[in-house]
Amino acid sequence: MRNLAFAATLAALTLGACATQTDERPAEFDVIVTNILAPSCATATCHSAMTKAEGLDFSTVAAARESFDARSLAPQTSDPADSQLLRVLTTTGEARMPVDGPLPDADIELIRTWVLNGAPR
Amino acid sequence: MRTFLILAVVAATASVAHAYPQYQLSKEQTCLACHLSPTGGGLLNDNGVLTDEDEAKWGGDGSFLHGAAELPEWLHLGGDFRIAAGASDRGGGLGPAAFPMQTEFHGVATKGALSVVADLGFTIPQDGGSPLTVLMSRQHYLEWQQGEGGDGWYARAGRFMPTYGLRLAEHPAYTRRFGGAPLFGETYGASVGYVSAGAEFHLTGFARDRLRPSVEDGDGVAAYAEKRFGKVAVGAEARYANGLDATRTQGGVTSKLWLDGPQVLFQAEAQVVHQAFDAGTSRNQVVGYLMTSWFPAKSWLLDVGLGYYDQDVKVPQVDRDAAEVNLHWFPKTHIELILMGRLQTIAFGSGGANSGYGLLQFHYRM
Numbered sequence: 001m002r003n004l005a006f007a008a009t010l011a012a013l014t015l016g017a018c019a020t021q022t023d024e025r026p027a028e029f030d031v032i033v034t035n036i037l038a039p040s041c042a043t044a045t046c047h048s049a050m051t052k053a054e055g056l057d058f059s060t061v062a063a064a065r066e067s068f069d070a071r072s073l074a075p076q077t078s079d080p081a082d083s084q085l086l087r088v089l090t091t092t093g094e095a096r097m098p099v100d101g102p103l104p105d106a107d108i109e110l111i112r113t114w115v116l117n118g119a120p121r
Numbered sequence: 122m123r124t125f126l127i128l129a130v131v132a133a134t135a136s137v138a139h140a141y142p143q144y145q146l147s148k149e150q151t152c153l154a155c156h157l158s159p160t161g162g163g164l165l166n167d168n169g170v171l172t173d174e175d176e177a178k179w180g181g182d183g184s185f186l187h188g189a190a191e192l193p194e195w196l197h198l199g200g201d202f203r204i205a206a207g208a209s210d211r212g213g214g215l216g217p218a219a220f221p222m223q224t225e226f227h228g229v230a231t232k233g234a235l236s237v238v239a240d241l242g243f244t245i246p247q248d249g250g251s252p253l254t255v256l257m258s259r260q261h262y263l264e265w266q267q268g269e270g271g272d273g274w275y276a277r278a279g280r281f282m283p284t285y286g287l288r289l290a291e292h293p294a295y296t297r298r299f300g301g302a303p304l305f306g307e308t309y310g311a312s313v314g315y316v317s318a319g320a321e322f323h324l325t326g327f328a329r330d331r332l333r334p335s336v337e338d339g340d341g342v343a344a345y346a347e348k349r350f351g352k353v354a355v356g357a358e359a360r361y362a363n364g365l366d367a368t369r370t371q372g373g374v375t376s377k378l379w380l381d382g383p384q385v386l387f388q389a390e391a392q393v394v395h396q397a398f399d400a401g402t403s404r405n406q407v408v409g410y411l412m413t414s415w416f417p418a419k420s421w422l423l424d425v426g427l428g429y430y431d432q433d434v435k436v437p438q439v440d441r442d443a444a445e446v447n448l449h450w451f452p453k454t455h456i457e458l459i460l461m462g463r464l465q466t467i468a469f470g471s472g473g474a475n476s477g478y479g480l481l482q483f484h485y486r487m
Binding site for chain 1: 211212213214216244245246247248249250293298299303304305306333334335336338365366367396398400402404432433435436437438439440441465467468473474476477
């Protein structure tokens with residue numbers, strides 16, 4: 001009986017934790033690069049320091065900052081429509097990025113929030 | 122632009138010259154049974170060549186250049202060439218995909234217990250970099266092996282992939298890509314290990330390539346140990362890397378089980394990863410892979426894999442799930458055809474975006 005109560009409590013806590021789980025990552029450039037762009041886009045043959053596909057290097061925060069400064073990936077207009085980065089992450093067809101599968105919606109939303117905040121870096 | 126993207130897709134889905142750990146436990150216990158390297162992959166030894174000849178439906182001479190060139194005993198040469206074609210869907214619709222996957226030459230020169238090992242191949246040139254960036258030597262190292270290829274100790278120093286985890290050939294597997302052994306993740310380092318039929322152990326200290334940017338940007342240490350009990354193996358792994366923006370600490374377990382009756386090998390790997398970013402944040406990740414390999418008949422091998430990767434356990438619905446099927450056929454020595462399929466979804470069951478590919482790969486081993 002005690003085991004059953006323990007299991008029920010554990011299940012309730014687990015379900016409760018899942019139900020209340022939210023994305024608490026700050027919409028900041030460092031977080032977006034290290035948590036999203038580096039692992040998903042800086043792969044060997046794409047936007048890594050090794051290949052710099054399209055001249056873009058997302059492997060580190062410093063390299064990504066240079067890439068963003070050099071290109072209009074996310075102009076600081078607070079308008080998602082101006083962001084080439086958001087366009088390639090959400091478009092359909094061959095232009096969609098990353099090439100090996102879309103990002104989770106939560107990652108795209110974090111980037112959108114950062115863009116809406118003026119894309120500070 | 123389009124040409125480049127096709128190349129990128131190509132390479133992003135490519136395999137490299139790793140071993141097929143699917144053969145472990147079914148016939149022999151260690152990588153040394155078929156490879157010159159105690160950690161597997163690369164050039165085959167005499168037994169590996171014989172295995173290739175045995176596996177091929179229509180046989181042939183499995184030695185270098187089909188036996189057309191006689192090499193001195195101290196020199197081993199070879200190469201791997203792969204192309205693939207099919208279709209891929211990156212989440213926005215199905216499109217054609219065709220690309221070269223691998224053009225790479227291998228050489229090993231041996232004198233007594235010492236060997237010099239080097240690979241030279243081609244990759245996508247760095248955008249804006251020297252045309253020479255199309256050339257790539259993923260591995261070049263000096264190695265000492267006790268017992269000239271038999272069981273025992275080894276040590277190596279140079280550029281190579283630290284030995285870690287299952288060492289699958291399929292680099293899109295999450296346990297490779299996000300688990301510490303990504304494509305082109307070779308580093309400079311020194312390694313020591315012991316390999317025998319009953320167990321193996323590998324310890325590597327590594328430093329990122331300061332000469333040419335690599336996918337691995339950390340300095341650190343990696344360890345892998347495996348104990349075998351007949352047709353069962355269990356392993357443990359640990360890795361630490363201090364990178365340019367973060368430190369990464371991870372550990373995991375592996376297991377393998379070979380069943381003689383149905384001719385099936387199960388391989389599993391589970392990892393936990395802690396990343397602490399220089400900006401002050403951190404996250405924990407879970408990575409897993411289960412592969413079932415079936416040898417239904419001579420010259421055929423079927424792999425079915427299931428992968429799981431949660432990029433941040435505290436963030437809902439950012440986990441990825443993948444199912445893979447690889448059907449290998451070995452019609453002649455040196456030749457392999459692989460029908461590859463992979464489906465990936467975000468947060469399985471939640472309506473997350475899907476992607477995948479279906480490709481036919483041609484592989485020629487020189």
